[in-house]
Amino acid sequence: MKKSVWSMCGMCTVRCPIRVEVEGNTPTWIEGNQHILKGALCAKGSAGPALVADKERPQQPLIRKGGRGAGRWEAVSWEFALDYVADKLTAIIDRHGPEAIMASSRGGPFQDLVKAFTHAMGSPNYTNHDSACGRNVHHASISLFGLGRKGFIYDIKNAKHLVLFGRNILSSLRPAEVNQVMDMLDKGGRLTYVDVRQTLTGIKATNFFQVRPGTDYALALALIHEIIKAEGYDADFVERYTTGFDELAYFVENYSAEWAAKECGIKAKDIHELVGQLIADRPKVVFHPGWMLSRYNDSFYASRALNCLNALMGNIEVEGGLIFAKGAGDCGGKGPRSLTELSPKPTAKRADGVGEVYKQFEKGPGLFHLFYKAMATSKPYPIKGIICVRHDPFACFPDPKAQKEALDNCDLIVSIDTHYSEFGWYADVILPESTYLERDSMIALQKGMKPRLVMRNKAIEAQANTRDLYSIIKGLATRLGLDEYFPHNTMQDLWAWQLEPTGFSLADFEKKGFVEYADKPVLYDRDKLDGKFKTPSGKIEIISQKLGEWGFPSWKPYESPPKPPKGQYRLVFGRSPIHAHSHTINNPLLNELMPQNTLWINTREGGKMGIAEGDLVDVISGDVTSVVIAKLTDFIHPEAVYTVHGFGRQIPLQTRAYHAGMSDQKLMKGQLQNMDPVGGGLNLCETFVAVRKSSKNHQRKREL
Amino acid sequence: MNTYTLYLNSKRCIGCHGCVVHCKANKGLPVGPILCEISHERLKSVRGVPKTEFKFRSCYHCEDPFCVTICPTGAMKKREDGIVYVDAPKCIGCMACAGACPWGIPQHNPETNKAVKCDYCMDRLDAGLQPACVTKCTTHALKLVAMKEI
Numbered sequence: 001m002k003k004s005v006w007s008m009c010g011m012c013t014v015r016c017p018i019r020v021e022v023e024g025n026t027p028t029w030i031e032g033n034q035h036i037l038k039g040a041l042c043a044k045g046s047a048g049p050a051l052v053a054d055k056e057r058p059q060q061p062l063i064r065k066g067g068r069g070a071g072r073w074e075a076v077s078w079e080f081a082l083d084y085v086a087d088k089l090t091a092i093i094d095r096h097g098p099e100a101i102m103a104s105s106r107g108g109p110f111q112d113l114v115k116a117f118t119h120a121m122g123s124p125n126y127t128n129h130d131s132a133c134g135r136n137v138h139h140a141s142i143s144l145f146g147l148g149r150k151g152f153i154y155d156i157k158n159a160k161h162l163v164l165f166g167r168n169i170l171s172s173l174r175p176a177e178v179n180q181v182m183d184m185l186d187k188g189g190r191l192t193y194v195d196v197r198q199t200l201t202g203i204k205a206t207n208f209f210q211v212r213p214g215t216d217y218a219l220a221l222a223l224i225h226e227i228i229k230a231e232g233y234d235a236d237f238v239e240r241y242t243t244g245f246d247e248l249a250y251f252v253e254n255y256s257a258e259w260a261a262k263e264c265g266i267k268a269k270d271i272h273e274l275v276g277q278l279i280a281d282r283p284k285v286v287f288h289p290g291w292m293l294s295r296y297n298d299s300f301y302a303s304r305a306l307n308c309l310n311a312l313m314g315n316i317e318v319e320g321g322l323i324f325a326k327g328a329g330d331c332g333g334k335g336p337r338s339l340t341e342l343s344p345k346p347t348a349k350r351a352d353g354v355g356e357v358y359k360q361f362e363k364g365p366g367l368f369h370l371f372y373k374a375m376a377t378s379k380p381y382p383i384k385g386i387i388c389v390r391h392d393p394f395a396c397f398p399d400p401k402a403q404k405e406a407l408d409n410c411d412l413i414v415s416i417d418t419h420y421s422e423f424g425w426y427a428d429v430i431l432p433e434s435t436y437l438e439r440d441s442m443i444a445l446q447k448g449m450k451p452r453l454v455m456r457n458k459a460i461e462a463q464a465n466t467r468d469l470y471s472i473i474k475g476l477a478t479r480l481g482l483d484e485y486f487p488h489n490t491m492q493d494l495w496a497w498q499l500e501p502t503g504f505s506l507a508d509f510e511k512k513g514f515v516e517y518a519d520k521p522v523l524y525d526r527d528k529l530d531g532k533f534k535t536p537s538g539k540i541e542i543i544s545q546k547l548g549e550w551g552f553p554s555w556k557p558y559e560s561p562p563k564p565p566k567g568q569y570r571l572v573f574g575r576s577p578i579h580a581h582s583h584t585i586n587n588p589l590l591n592e593l594m595p596q597n598t599l600w601i602n603t604r605e606g607g608k609m610g611i612a613e614g615d616l617v618d619v620i621s622g623d624v625t626s627v628v629i630a631k632l633t634d635f636i637h638p639e640a641v642y643t644v645h646g647f648g649r650q651i652p653l654q655t656r657a658y659h660a661g662m663s664d665q666k667l668m669k670g671q672l673q674n675m676d677p678v679g680g681g682l683n684l685c686e687t688f689v690a691v692r693k694s695s696k697n698h699q700r701k702r703e704l
Numbered sequence: 705m706n707t708y709t710l711y712l713n714s715k716r717c718i719g720c721h722g723c724v725v726h727c728k729a730n731k732g733l734p735v736g737p738i739l740c741e742i743s744h745e746r747l748k749s750v751r752g753v754p755k756t757e758f759k760f761r762s763c764y765h766c767e768d769p770f771c772v773t774i775c776p777t778g779a780m781k782k783r784e785d786g787i788v789y790v791d792a793p794k795c796i797g798c799m800a801c802a803g804a805c806p807w808g809i810p811q812h813n814p815e816t817n818k819a820v821k822c823d824y825c826m827d828r829l830d831a832g833l834q835p836a837c838v839t840k841c842t843t844h845a846l847k848l849v850a851m852k853e854i
Contacts, residue, residue, distance in 0.1 A: 031840050041840045043725040170718040175842050182716045182843045198747060198754040200719050208753040577720035589725050592735045635747055635754045
C-alpha cells in the first residue's frame with residue numbers, strides 16, 4: 001500500500017518542505033513540496049533513505065564503558081538509559097543547583113523543546129551553535145535595524161543586483177533561495193561575488209573580486225565612500241529613516257576605491273564600475289550581510305557595513321530589496337503555542353555571562369564557547385552536566401582538544417543525535433534520535449512575506465531502537481518530576497495544543513503540507529516604516545546608541561589583517577553542495593560522490609613548495625598535523641589555503657568517513673575563545689597553518 | 705527515431721549533483737553504479753571572472769545501439785520511442801553491453817548482479833511523470849525534451 005506524506009527534510013538545517021512516498025515501511029520517493037519548491041530537492045535530500053538504512057548510526061541507547069572517547073559502549077534499553085541520565089542530572093542538581101546543567105540544540109524552528117526542558121529544570125543555560133555561525137551578522141543587524149538577521153527576507157528574485165561577500169549561496173544550497181538567484185540571473189540581474197577564492201557561486205558572477213583574506217570590511221567601506229561621494233544613495237530614505245549618516249560620511253572619508261584596491265589586491269577601476277552599476281540598479285540591490293560570518297576579527301563590522309549599504313540603497317520594504325519578515329500578527333492571526341510558555345523563566349544568571357558581563361550580546365541562545373570557560377574555571381559557577389541535541393561542538397568549534405579538557409570537569413555528557421557525532425563519541429551516554437523520516441516534530445511558524453505554519457510528519461516508523469525528541473525529553477522530564485511542563489502524551493495532543501490559538505487544525509495541513517496566514521505577500525507601507533525598526537531611536541542607527549553605551553564604536557577604524565609568515569597560509573573553509581558539513585560525510589550515497597576533501601593551494605605557491613596536483617600534503621598547526629590531497633588552482637588568493645569543512649572524522653564505527661580528508665577545526669589550535677568582542681562570533685579564519693609536501697607520498701610504486 | 709532527450713540548461717545548473725542522487729535513489733541503487741554525471745572543464749578567466757560550464761551526461765539512447773546487438777540474452781532492448789533499457793529478469797550480468805558501448809554507459813549493480821542504465825525512468829514516463837533527475841533538479845535546469853523531425 002503506497003502512501004504520500006507531507007513532511008520536512010532534515011538532511012541539513014535548511015529544512016525544505018518535502019513530500020515522501022512510502023511503501024510498507026520504506027520511503028520510495030522524496031521530492032521538494034510542489035507548492036513551494038516545484039519538486040526541487042538537492043542531493044542530500046534524495047540521500048535521506050540511505051541515512052535511514054545506514055547501520056553505521058546508533059541503533060539503540062549506549063552508555064560508555066571505558067574512558068571518555070575510548071569507544072567502548074554498552075547497548076542498553078531506553079528505560080535504563082533514561083533512568084541513568086535522570087539519576088545523574090538529579091545528583092548534579094542536588095549538589096550544584098540546576099544551573100550547573102547546560103543544553104544545546106540546533107538553532108531554527110525547533111529549539112523550543114530543548115529550551116523548555118532546560119528552563120523546566122531551572123537552568124538558564126540553553127545555547128546553540130550560533131557563535132560559530134551567524135552571531136556577528138545577527139548582532140550587526142540588531143545594532144543597525146533593531147532586528148535580528150532573520151528580521152528581513154531578501155527578495156532576490158526581483159532584484160537587479162545581488163552582492164555577495166564570501167556568501168557561497170549556490171553551494172550552501174537553500175533550494176528556494178538558489179532558485180531565486182537563478183531567476184534573477186535569467187532576468188538579466190547582476191551578481192557581484194567577493195571571496196578569497198572562486199566558487200560555484202562566483203562562476204555565475206557578473207563581477208568577481210578575489211580579495212586578500214580578511215579585507216571584506218575594507219571593500220565594503222570603500223563602496224560606502226564612493227556611493228556617498230557620487231551622491232548615489234537614496235537621500236530621501238536616509239534622511240527619513242536613519243541616524244548618524246553625517247558621522248558615517250566623515251568616517252569613510254579616507255576609505256576610497258583606490259585605497260581599497262591596494263588593500264584588497266583588486267583594481268580601483270573595477271570598484272568604480274561596480275559603484276556605477278549599484279547606483280543604476282538602486283533600489284533593487286541586495287547586499288547579503290553574510291550568513292556564516294564567524295570568520296575574521298572584524299566580521300561584525302563588515303556585516304554592519306554591508307547592511308548599512310542596504311540602507312544607503314533605500315532597498316528596505318521594496319520589491320527586489322529587503323522585506324520585513326512578517327509574522328502571524330501582521331496578518332491579523334495568532335502564532336502557535338510554544339512549550340517555553342509552560343516552564344518558569346529561570347532566575348539564575350547565565351553561566352556564559354551573556355546579558356551580564358557581555359551586555360552587547362543578545363541573551364537568546366547565548367554563546368556556547370563561553371560555557372567552556374565556566375567549565376574550566378567554575379566561574380561564575382560550575383557547569384557539571386551538558387546535553388547536546390543534534391549539535392556536534394567538536395565538529396563546529398575550534399580546537400576539540402581544548403574542548404575535551406573543559407568537558408572533563410563535567411559529571412555527565414549526553415549526546416542526543418541521529419548519527420555518531422564526534423562529541424557523542426566522547427559522551428557518557430548516546431540517546432539515539434530517530435531520523436527525520438522517522439520522527440514527528442513540533443509545529444513551527446516560518447516568518448516571511450507570507451508567514452506559514454510548517455510541520456514534520458514522520459513518513460515511516462523507526463527502523464532501529466531510536467525515539468523522537470519529544471519522547472526522549474518527556475521521558476527525562478517524567479523521571480525528574482517535571483511532567484507538568486510537558487503535559488502532552490502524544491504528538492497529536494501537543495500539535496492540537498500548539499494550534500489552538502491559531503484557529504487552524506491539523507486537517508488544514510492536508511492539502512499542501514503547510515498553512516499560510518496570507519494569500520498574497522504582506523508589505524508595509526514604505527512611507528510609514530516608523531516604529532518598525534526596533535532600535536532605541538526607532539530608526540536605522542548608522543551610529544548605534546547601544547553600542548556607544550556599551551563602549552564600542554559603531555564603526556571600527558580599519559586594520560589591515562596580518563600576512564601569514566613565510567611558508568604559512570591562512571586556513572579558510574567552506575562547504576560543498578553535496579555535504580551538510582559533518583552530518584552527511586558518512587552517508588553512503590553522498591560519501592560516494594565526495595568521499596574526502598582536499599586542500600586548495602594557489603598554483604604558484606604550490607609550485608614554490610614542489611607540490612603537484614594530487615600530492616599528499618601535511619597541514620600543520622602547533623602539535624596537530626593533517627595529511628590531505630592537494631588541489632592546485634589559480635583562483636585562490638596566494639595567502640590562503642581552503643578546505644571543505646566537516647571531514648577528518650575520527651569515529652571508527654563510521655567506516656566510510658573515518659580519517660577521510662582533513663578537519664579544519666582541529667587545526668585551529670588555541671582559537672576556542674578567539675571571538676569578535678562586539679559580534680560574539682568566533683574568528684574561525686584567523687589561523688595560519690604551515691603546508692609542506694608530505695613524506696607519506698609514495699616514493700615507490702611497486703612492492704619489493 | 706528517438707522521441708526524447710535530456711537537455712541541461714547549463715546557465716541554471718549549479719553543479720550540485722542532485723540529479724546523480726535523485727537517479728540512484730529512485731532506482732534504489734547501492735554505492736557503485738552511477739547512471740548520470742555532471743562534469744565541467746577547469747575554470748578559465750572570462751573578462752575577469754573565472755568561469756566554467758556544466759555538462760550533463762547519461763545514456764545517449766543510440767539510434768543503432770551496440771549494447772542491444774551484443775546482449776546475448778536479449779535483455780538490452782530498444783523501445784519504439786527510442787528508449788534503450790534493460791529487461792532486468794533476462795539480464796545475466798555479463799556486462800558485454802558495457803564493453804560494446806563506446807562510453808561504457810551500462811553499469812553493474814553489485815547487489816543484483818545485473819546491468820543497469822538510464823532508461824529515462826520509463827516507468828515514470830509511462831505513468832505520465834517526468835524522470836527523477838528532471839522532477840527534482842534543484843534549479844529546474846534539466847528538461848526532458850521531445851524531439852521533432854524538421
